Amino acid sequence: MNTSDLLLKLFGWLSISLVAAYLIDNVMIVGFNFPGAFSIFKHFSLLGLFEFFVYILIASITYFIVRKSNLNFRSNSIILHKLNIYLIRSFFWIILITGFVDIAIAFMRVEKIFEFFLGKEISSNFSRPVFVGVYFHIPLIILGFIIAKFTKTIGFHWLSLLIVASELLIVITRFVFSYEQTFMGDLVRYWYAGLFLFASAYTLYEDGHVRVDIIYQGLKEKTKNLVNCFGSILLGWSTSIVIILLCFYGKQSIVNSPVANFEITQQGSVGMFIKYHMAVFLAIFGITMLIQFISYFFESIADYKNEKGKRIVETSSSH
CATH class of the missing domain: 1.10.287 (Helix Hairpins)
Incomplete structure (x- = not known):
């Protein structure tokens, strides 16, 4: 080397x-x-x-x-991409399972079902974000990583379908049964945030981001590779690093403070206890984008050096 x-x-x-x-x-x-x-x-x-x-x-x-x-640059790129795919798949399963479990807890908490079956003393624990976070969210996070190890699908299309179904359910329960609770909107926002922030890195890999292309398509292949190399670092790498640093800089940072306090929305116990999760979403976005930009950086070098196994990406003319 x-x-x-x-x-x-x-x-x-x-x-x-x-x-x-x-x-x-x-x-x-x-x-x-x-x-x-x-x-x-x-x-x-x-x-x-x-x-x-x-x-x-x-x-x-x-x-x-x-x-x-x-290992050559292309092999390094593939390793990083596979790592990123596993992380994204894990986060998909985490928000999917956590969404279902937490909204069930919120429903039973609001409708006092816990109090009916467990009594006031025990059911009061389900109104404490720390209790729900430690005994439900953390095990579900671990379970999400385990499930992702044995599955192949990234699951974004299923998550999109679930978001539509959730919105439809809100409309039906509100206008047909006159029933609406805060936690119903919380679930939609939770899944929406995960969908857009987690899918960004994979969209970059598939070259699916919408862009206004004035010069790039007219460049020679070697020049495109150089542009991709420098762009990945000057724009992608630098932005991702700044996001990560801001997310975790100090105990009162935009991620550390909500997570340390198991922060919830102002609606309190009538909503889902997932606000601190959504703070972490921004950090996950920065980390997965960083990994994908480095993978893209390696792939661009591999293309420039004419290493075997070049990936052909079908780009839409709308880009």
């Missing part, structure tokens, strides 16, 4: 591995009150040193794996 190829591969893989280290560090800061990896530059502490060591360890492992690997 020549030096330029090694540096390009290291750039891509280190971007992802250091983001993983950043997420681990974030968990230690928010969940266990660690001082932060870079706090050692202000004042020394063993906990801060340990966090900093996590970055060094992950970066070192990444370097040695990439250094010893004989």
Whole structure:
């Protein structure tokens, strides 16, 4: 492997591995009150040193794996894309299962069904977001990752169908039975947010984003590959990194604060307890887009170098 190829591969893989280290560090800061990896530059502490060591360890492992690997750019691109597909599939199952379970809990909470069967003392737990989050949401998240391991479909078309069905059910219950609750609209917003934010990375892979093309189609193939390389980094990579940093920067950030407090909507117990999930959706969008942009970066280099296995993407003329 020549030096330029090694540096390009290291750039891509280190971007992802250091983001993983950043997420681990974030968990230690928010969940266990660690001082932060870079706090050692202000004042020394063993906990801060340990966090900093996590970055060094992950970066070192990444370097040695990439250094010893004989995989070409296209193979690296495929690996990243498969990883992204698994993550997206997992998140689809998570919001699907969580949506059904949480709306069932919300319905029984609002209609006092829990109180009828379990009594006031036990049923009051279902009005506490922490209880629902710990004993229902977290197990369902784990279950979603397990199911995704054994399924192949990404499921966006099914999610779209469920959103339409949910909207139809709201219309029927409201205008036919005069019944409407806050949690019904919450479910639609929850699935809508997941559909658009989770599907973005896969849409990028399929070249499905709508764009106004003035110059690109008239370029030579080699020039297109270079444009894709630089565009993936200058526009895609940079934007994704900024989103991720803003999502987790400090305990009061747009993701950390809602998750740490199991934040719910202002409607309280009459709605679904999934507002903090929707805060995480933005971080998931940034992470999956970063992985896909790095995969696209590797694929563009592979195309430029004429590596075997070039992918033919059928693009619509409407682009």
